[in-house]
Amino acid sequence: ARITLRQLLDHAAEQGYGVPAFNINNMEQVIAIMEAAKATGSPVIMQASRGARQYANDVMLTKMMDAAVEIYPDIPVCVHQDHGNNEATCLTAIQAGFTSVMMDGSLKEDGKTPADYAYNAGITRRVVDMAHWVGASVEGELGVLGSLESGMSEAEDGHGAEGELSHDLLLTDPDEAVRFVKDTRVDALAIAMGTSHGAYKFSRKPDGAILAMNVIKEINQRMPEMHLVMHGSSSVPQELQDIINKYGGEMPQTWGVPVEEIQLGIKHGVRKVNIDTDCRMAITGQIRRIFAENPGEFDPRKYLKPAQDAMIKLCKQRYEEFGTAGQA
Ligand code: G3H
Ligand code: 13P
Ligand code: NA
Ligand code: ZN
Numbered sequence: 001a002r003i004t005l006r007q008l009l010d011h012a013a014e015q016g017y018g019v020p021a022f023n024i025n026n027m028e029q030v031i032a033i034m035e036a037a038k039a040t041g042s043p044v045i046m047q048a049s050r051g052a053r054q055y056a057n058d059v060m061l062t063k064m065m066d067a068a069v070e071i072y073p074d075i076p077v078c079v080h081q082d083h084g085n086n087e088a089t090c091l092t093a094i095q096a097g098f099t100s101v102m103m104d105g106s107l108k109e110d111g112k113t114p115a116d117y118a119y120n121a122g123i124t125r126r127v128v129d130m131a132h133w134v135g136a137s138v139e140g141e142l143g144v145l146g147s148l149e150s151g152m153s154e155a156e157d158g159h160g161a162e163g164e165l166s167h168d169l170l171l172t173d174p175d176e177a178v179r180f181v182k183d184t185r186v187d188a189l190a191i192a193m194g195t196s197h198g199a200y201k202f203s204r205k206p207d208g209a210i211l212a213m214n215v216i217k218e219i220n221q222r223m224p225e226m227h228l229v230m231h232g233s234s235s236v237p238q239e240l241q242d243i244i245n246k247y248g249g250e251m252p253q254t255w256g257v258p259v260e261e262i263q264l265g266i267k268h269g270v271r272k273v274n275i276d277t278d279c280r281m282a283i284t285g286q287i288r289r290i291f292a293e294n295p296g297e298f299d300p301r302k303y304l305k306p307a308q309d310a311m312i313k314l315c316k317q318r319y320e321e322f323g324t325a326g327q328a
Pocket of ligand 1: 023049050051052082083197198276277
């Protein structure tokens with residue numbers, strides 16, 4: 001059945017677990033998430049970015065979500081708009097059947113320019129009012145994702161803020177977070193603590209200087225009831241980097257967010273953990289392997305099935321690690 005983010009995260013808070021929110025763009029990813037959820041008895045958050053909606057078309061995407069709910073009737077599924085950039089994106093998602101939206105007002109509509117507090121709180125509050133009229137949930141974001149190592153915000157793939165940012169913007173201020181939640185009435189709050197989107201988060205295994213888990217603890221102390229969201233939470237496993245590079249890939253050595261840090265976050269109020277890059281890498285590793293080992297192969301099912309299987313394995317791991325398993 002379809003459920004809202006609010007319903008799911010309230011349960012997660014009660015039971016003390018976290019829920020990975022995996023991004024979807026195609027059928028294989030939808031099936032991978034649902035198969036992993038079925039195998040582990042986990043509730044699901046599947047989320048689609050604006051890019052995903054453009055890539056797959058709203059009709060295709062929402063019918064795939066409908067199919068997931070119909071094929072797996074026992075699994076609760078929250079369908080979420082990832083990084084909505086304005087009111088229209090959020091409302092058309094709800095209209096298409098999403099049960100939850102993220103209004104990311106930490107950046108202006110262009111997805112690049114850091115926004116001030118008034119803009120963020122204003123646009124987020126408007127989306128919350130409208131979404132709540134029709135029973136949908138809203139995630140807001142306070143603070144801009146980006147690297148504490150370089151002071152650079154993210155600019156890869158044309159999304160994320162551009163240029164150099166002050167330390168202040170890259171770390172959510174706990175007092176401002178309290179004010180933001182009061183002003184907006186969001187159901188969940190995404191925070192900035194040194195993570196960024198994509199594979200290239202850290203140039204070494206992160207410690208407290210470049211991954212500020214203390215921000216989560218402080219916000220959780222001030223607002224123990226608030227559901228916190230960690231973006232940029234792929235772990236970028238060495239094993240997946242190695243498979244990609246063994247079969248012709250050229251990914252420079254990199255580090256993601258260690259699973260133990262996410263588990264620590266879950267102890268301190270993190271309920272939604274966004275993961276896209278790890279799934280992309282699991283898929284890419286297997287496609288590269290099949291192409292390298294069997295260059296004569298041209299039936300897409302022969303490489304998309306192992307790709308899907310690798311994503312199932314990854315999703316199952318995260319469901320187990322975050323305590324989501326057995327909670328459906
Ligand atoms: O926001 C980041 C997610 O990984 C979605 O990425 O905008 O390339 O679909 P995307
Ligand atoms: P990753 O790039 O770390 O997977 O982050 C995904 C994300 O935050 C989607 O909103
Ligand atoms: Na999101
Ligand atoms: Zn994100």
